[in-house]
Amino acid sequence: MAEAHSTLLLQVKGVHKRFGDNVVLSGADLDVPRGSLVTVLGRSGTGKSVFLKCLADIMPADAGEVLFDGKPLGTADPATRAEFRRRCSFLFQSNALFDSLTALENVRLPLEQTSDLSDAEIQERSLEALRQLELEKYLLSYPSQMSGGMQKRLALARAIVTQPELVLFDEPTAGLDPIRRNAVFLMIAKYQRQFGFTAVIVTHDVLEAMAASDRVALLDQGRMHFQGTPKEFAHSTDAVVASFRDSAAALGTALASLRGGGTLSVED
Amino acid sequence: MISFLGRQTLTLVHGLGDFALFTLRSFQAVFGSRRMLRRIARAGFEQGVRCLPVILIVGMFTGLVLGLQGYYVLNRFGSESLLGALVSLSLVRELGPVLAALMLVGQAGSALAAELGIQRNSEQIAALETMGVNSLGYLITPRLIAALVVYPMQTALFVTVGLWGGSLSGSLLLGVQPGVYWSAVERAVASQDVNECFIKAATFGLITIALCCYHGFNTHRNRGASGARGVSASTTRAVVQSSILVLAADYVITSFLV
Numbered sequence: 001m002a003e004a005h006s007t008l009l010l011q012v013k014g015v016h017k018r019f020g021d022n023v024v025l026s027g028a029d030l031d032v033p034r035g036s037l038v039t040v041l042g043r044s045g046t047g048k049s050v051f052l053k054c055l056a057d058i059m060p061a062d063a064g065e066v067l068f069d070g071k072p073l074g075t076a077d078p079a080t081r082a083e084f085r086r087r088c089s090f091l092f093q094s095n096a097l098f099d100s101l102t103a104l105e106n107v108r109l110p111l112e113q114t115s116d117l118s119d120a121e122i123q124e125r126s127l128e129a130l131r132q133l134e135l136e137k138y139l140l141s142y143p144s145q146m147s148g149g150m151q152k153r154l155a156l157a158r159a160i161v162t163q164p165e166l167v168l169f170d171e172p173t174a175g176l177d178p179i180r181r182n183a184v185f186l187m188i189a190k191y192q193r194q195f196g197f198t199a200v201i202v203t204h205d206v207l208e209a210m211a212a213s214d215r216v217a218l219l220d221q222g223r224m225h226f227q228g229t230p231k232e233f234a235h236s237t238d239a240v241v242a243s244f245r246d247s248a249a250a251l252g253t254a255l256a257s258l259r260g261g262g263t264l265s266v267e268d
Numbered sequence: 269m270i271s272f273l274g275r276q277t278l279t280l281v282h283g284l285g286d287f288a289l290f291t292l293r294s295f296q297a298v299f300g301s302r303r304m305l306r307r308i309a310r311a312g313f314e315q316g317v318r319c320l321p322v323i324l325i326v327g328m329f330t331g332l333v334l335g336l337q338g339y340y341v342l343n344r345f346g347s348e349s350l351l352g353a354l355v356s357l358s359l360v361r362e363l364g365p366v367l368a369a370l371m372l373v374g375q376a377g378s379a380l381a382a383e384l385g386i387q388r389n390s391e392q393i394a395a396l397e398t399m400g401v402n403s404l405g406y407l408i409t410p411r412l413i414a415a416l417v418v419y420p421m422q423t424a425l426f427v428t429v430g431l432w433g434g435s436l437s438g439s440l441l442l443g444v445q446p447g448v449y450w451s452a453v454e455r456a457v458a459s460q461d462v463n464e465c466f467i468k469a470a471t472f473g474l475i476t477i478a479l480c481c482y483h484g485f486n487t488h489r490n491r492g493a494s495g496a497r498g499v500s501a502s503t504t505r506a507v508v509q510s511s512i513l514v515l516a517a518d519y520v521i522t523s524f525l526v
Contacts, residue, residue, distance in 0.1 A: 085400030
């Protein structure tokens with residue numbers, strides 16, 4: 001799959017970010033081929049969301065470069081940045097839906113504020129996005145009246161209504177049970193193929209990421225420790241990759257040892 | 269001690285500069301924003317129609333009390349016929365703009381600061397920015413423009429209701445002839461007083477709504493308070509600082525216009 005998309009839509013080179021004395025990113029790199037679904041894995045608190053916000057140009061990196069379609073964003077003029085924002089959508093972990101607007105108004109908003117479309121065209125495109133995400137029955141519902149899964153779909157409808165080339169997903173499955181987690185990954189993979197956008201997802205759900213992604217990256221101690229296909233990730237013998245990938249198996253082994261009368265250290 | 273004073277002064281100057289830039293950028297954003305009229309109308313509804321009951325009630329009671337107090341003071345000098353002049357000049361020059369602004373800060377300003385604070389905490393403002401929408405133009409500009417229109421209107425309403433309140437207590441309860449009361453009002457209030465009233469109302473509207481927007485919009489910059497406490501701190505700061513600024517600005521404007 002990766003070979004089929006040799007052109008990189010997004011390229012991250014040596015991004016650094018620190019908050020006071022806390023160094024979060026220390027030279028993180030990432031290559032995102034056009035049309036692919038790339039997942040960035042990492043433990044909680046390793047700076048995955050900060051990395052994604054640096055990519056989305058909503059948090060300035062201290063050093064390093066983010067290239068979108070070959071153009072650097074950090075030193076770009078306002079017009080290039082506006083062009084990037086028009087071609088990129090960001091899905092927040094919290095969905096960030098406007099709670100005082102209905103589902104339809106939420107989806108209409110980016111088109112109303114950033115496009116020159118007529119009111120009829122905006123309505124048509126918004127209704128189409130909601131229909132494709134199977135939310136046509138909830139046009140006048142407020143986000144608070146929807147379930148978590150529906151809110152996620154509404155956020156995705158709002159993200160795709162502008163027909164972006166790149167969609168960034170910040171922990172889209174955080175706090176969901178395994179069945180809903182699978183459903184969200186399936187939804188992202190389905191719409192990514194249907195609409196043809198490039199997707200970058202940050203998550204710590206290893207199995208789902210390996211099943212749904214074209215490429216997988218592992219962020220560890222501020223750097224991208226691994227980048228490759230899910231197959232390469234599955235067969236990697238690197239200790240950091242293996243400990244993250246095989247954490248469930250390691251837990252089973254440790255628990256078996258405990259049941260057999262052994263001792264278990266929390267650090268294990 | 270000196271270094272502490274220096275730090276506080278620098279913080280104050282930095283804060284004032286930041287606030288001035290925030291207000292300026294919000295007005296600049298009017299040029300790039302779309303569908304502004306609809307959002308100004310919505311902001312006008314929030315600041316105007318929703319605050320109407322409190323303006324009417326407080327205006328009426330202010331007029332009633334002014335009529336009552338004024339009558340007994342003027343009665344000592346046998347000048348009850350000047351009750352209309354006392355009530356009208358007090359309301360038009362000072363009490364109308366100041367009290368209406370304080371009521372609007374309590375009702376619309378606090379709600380605005382809390383709403384923006386929650387929008388900041390729930391990443392709705394960040395979401396606007398990722399969409400390429402100017403968050404100042406979308407959230408702040410319509411409210412500032414609405415305040416410039418709504419505050420003078422609310423103040424005019426406050427003064428009118430207050431005059432009727434004064435008439436009610438003076439004429440109906442205490443025996444001043446209605447004709448005497450209203451002719452004193454007509455003779456006392458000059459167009460300069462009305463201009464002063466509207467200048468004050470528009471200035472207070474701009475200052476208070478900008479300050480409430482500033483604190484709500486920058487909730488995430490609160491030191492030592494985040495989440496719900498951050499919103500609460502922003503709202504409190506917005507209301508307290510707005511109320512103080514209304515009184516300070518009142519003194520400054522009056523000293524220039526008197």
